[in-house]
Amino acid sequence: xxxxxxxxxxxxxxxxxxxxxxxxxxxxxxxxxxxxxxxxxxxxxxxxxxxxxxxxxxxxxxxxxxxxxxxxxxxxxxxxxxxxxxxxxxxxxxxxxxxxxxxxxxxxxxxxxxxxxxxxxxxxxxxxxxxxxxxxxxxxxxxxxxxxxxxxxxxxxxxxxxxxxxxxxxxxxxxxxxxxxxxxxxxxxxxxxxxxxxxxxxxxxxxxxxxxxxxxxxxxxxxxxxxxxxxxxxxxxxxxxxxxxxxxxxxxxxxxxxxxxxxxxxxxxxxxxxxxxxxxxxxxxxxxxxxxxxxxxxxxxxxxxxxxxxxxxxxxxxxxxxxxxxxxxxxxxxxxxxxxxxxxxxxxxxxx
Amino acid sequence: xxxxxxxxxxxxxxxxxxxxxxxxxxxxxxxxxxxxxxxxxxxxxxxxxxxxxxxxxxxxxxxxxxxxxxxxxxxxxxxxxxxxxxxxxxxxxxxxxxxxxxxxxxxxxxxxxxxxxxxxxxxxxxxxxxxxxxxxxxxxxxxxxxxxxxxxxxxxxxxxxxxxxxxxxxxxxxxxxxxxxxxxxxxxxxxxxxxxxxxxxxxxxxxxxxxxxxxxxxxxxxxxxxxxxxxxxxxxxxxxxxxxxxxxxx
Numbered sequence: 001x002x003x004x005x006x007x008x009x010x011x012x013x014x015x016x017x018x019x020x021x022x023x024x025x026x027x028x029x030x031x032x033x034x035x036x037x038x039x040x041x042x043x044x045x046x047x048x049x050x051x052x053x054x055x056x057x058x059x060x061x062x063x064x065x066x067x068x069x070x071x072x073x074x075x076x077x078x079x080x081x082x083x084x085x086x087x088x089x090x091x092x093x094x095x096x097x098x099x100x101x102x103x104x105x106x107x108x109x110x111x112x113x114x115x116x117x118x119x120x121x122x123x124x125x126x127x128x129x130x131x132x133x134x135x136x137x138x139x140x141x142x143x144x145x146x147x148x149x150x151x152x153x154x155x156x157x158x159x160x161x162x163x164x165x166x167x168x169x170x171x172x173x174x175x176x177x178x179x180x181x182x183x184x185x186x187x188x189x190x191x192x193x194x195x196x197x198x199x200x201x202x203x204x205x206x207x208x209x210x211x212x213x214x215x216x217x218x219x220x221x222x223x224x225x226x227x228x229x230x231x232x233x234x235x236x237x238x239x240x241x242x243x244x245x246x247x248x249x250x251x252x253x254x255x256x257x258x259x260x261x262x263x264x265x266x267x268x269x270x271x272x273x274x275x276x277x278x279x280x281x282x283x284x285x286x287x288x289x290x291x292x293x294x295x296x297x298x299x300x301x302x303x304x305x306x307x308x309x310x311x312x313x314x315x316x317x318x319x320x321x322x323x324x325x326x327x328x329x330x331x332x333x334x335x336x337x338x339x340x341x342x343x344x345x346x347x348x349x350x351x352x
Numbered sequence: 353x354x355x356x357x358x359x360x361x362x363x364x365x366x367x368x369x370x371x372x373x374x375x376x377x378x379x380x381x382x383x384x385x386x387x388x389x390x391x392x393x394x395x396x397x398x399x400x401x402x403x404x405x406x407x408x409x410x411x412x413x414x415x416x417x418x419x420x421x422x423x424x425x426x427x428x429x430x431x432x433x434x435x436x437x438x439x440x441x442x443x444x445x446x447x448x449x450x451x452x453x454x455x456x457x458x459x460x461x462x463x464x465x466x467x468x469x470x471x472x473x474x475x476x477x478x479x480x481x482x483x484x485x486x487x488x489x490x491x492x493x494x495x496x497x498x499x500x501x502x503x504x505x506x507x508x509x510x511x512x513x514x515x516x517x518x519x520x521x522x523x524x525x526x527x528x529x530x531x532x533x534x535x536x537x538x539x540x541x542x543x544x545x546x547x548x549x550x551x552x553x554x555x556x557x558x559x560x561x562x563x564x565x566x567x568x569x570x571x572x573x574x575x576x577x578x579x580x581x582x583x584x585x586x587x588x589x590x591x592x593x594x595x596x597x598x599x600x601x602x
Binding site: 023025049051053054055057058059061062063064065066067068069071073087088091095198199200201202203206207208209210211212 | 365394395396397398400407410411413414415416417418419420421424427428429430431432433434435436439456457459460
């Protein structure tokens with residue numbers, strides 16, 4: 001298939017449809033409103049349903065209801081909107097409901113601004129909603145990868161019966177790039193959820209989807225079932241990219257859009273004869289702790305770059321286990337660092 | 353040969369209700385189940401249980417179901433219905449759930465004409481959390497958070513959900529009933545049937561508000577509670593059919 005120029009948000013929407021998503025519920029918020037707009041036009045063309053909701057709170061609960069029927073469902077939002085969805089995300093995780101969320105992160109906290117940022121890393125990877133749960137969190141750094149990871153997100157959500165999250169940012173959502181879309185998934189080949197989905201109790205015992213049990217021993221059992229699912233995901237689904245790390249003395253750690261900028265920094269440094277590489281987690285949960293630890297045995301130092309106050313830095317530290325020094329550079333509030341700026345900061349750290 | 357006059361509806365599991373003595377939830381559950389049986393739609397119906405005393409509704413109704421987060425049942429039901437328009441979906445909600453935390457969801461589901469059915473049980477108080485003020489608590493009525501009686505200047509006025517919702521153009525059937533006498537039980541059953549028929553016929557949103565007692569949190573015995581409902585709730589919440597686009601059954 002030929003490549004086409006598409007905006008990030010719209011590319012995610014098209015990828016979702018090709019992955020078999022026919023139900024989208026959403027509420028406009030900058031910088032991702034083109035995604036619901038795209039779905040409102042596109043879904044009726046493929047016999048799907050688009051509904052503009054009254055709020056993000058209603059959105060996540062419509063997603064909950066539609067996911068209960070076993071269908072592939074999706075929503076997208078941006079930071080303050082995702083905060084509003086946290087209640088429902090926690091319910092869906094506990095009720096073991098597959099769904100795909102897209103958070104096109106903007107500057108925060110609070111109302112913040114509408115520029116790209118990475119301040120929702122903790123919310124995405126460490127919780128945000130109440131209780132013990134995890135989300136599969138995928139962090140694309142190009143529009144093509146956003147397309148590929150959207151399809152993967154649906155498949156993983158279905159496989160493990162858990163919500164999955166595409167953690168993008170305003171830059172990825174708004175940029176246009178040439179992408180290649182996958183073929184349309186034949187809906188009849190999608191995973192069969194007839195063993196738990198709410199489809200009408202015809203000729204069988206009723207199915208109950210629940211995030212609740214009044215008996216603590218039963219609820220603990222439900223919790224432990226989730227723990228087992230999360231262990232499986234940690235075992236099977238860790239994804240990351242390494243760039244020029246084979247002989248690197250310094251490894252930049254970064255995810256998403258900033259990782260893409262950091263790649264340019266690696267090339268600039270290499271031109272100057274500095275052995276710099278890049279380690280980019282693709283799944284920020286489950287986090288690629290082990291591959292990063294392996295690098296810690298080989299390199300001299302790490303240089304973590306983020307567009308937040310150092311949220312992923314904590315995971316980098318957990319992986320590196322104090323074996324090597326870790327320096328940190330960031331811009332916040334929706335400010336995107338330039339390659340030169342990051343390179344200058346790196347050179348300053350190593351006295352060059 | 354003996355004739356069976358009364359039996360457990362197929363739409364109930366037969367699991368013992370968890371409601372307090374004198375509470376009307378049990379009667380209302382049974383009416384909903386009888387209506388679903390009579391319409392022959394049990395195998396195509398999904399129940400959305402709320403939070404509060406009726407949180408266990410999913411265990412009592414013999415059909416596929418889930419429990420919605422606080423107040424969000426109409427949104428959950430919307431998602432279900434949009435994903436499976438061939439199924440019938442109903443929410444069962446109390447006054448705290450529907451008239452406080454979930455006001456936005458019920459208003460918008462009704463206004464969209466969402467083809468779902470809502471059973472709204474109004475007992476003028478928060479039951480499961482232990483008798484706090486509800487949006488429907490009467491002026492002057494004591495609760496654990498209005499120990500001096502509800503005062504309009506501090507706590508606002510009782511919420512009249514039927515009166516608010518009747519303006520929403522997506523509503524196909526809307527009525528307020530009670531179940532404290534046998535005659536009222538019959539009338540409520542007819543109303544519930546119409547609210548379901550509004551969905552079965554694809555006309556729009558249907559809701560029945562059933563006035564109900566809470567002897568435990570009102571602090572009176574069940575018989576006095578029935579009398580209290582009659583004397584105090586009826587003047588505030590007049591019974592009636594507010595919207596009926598379903599028409600009479602042939």
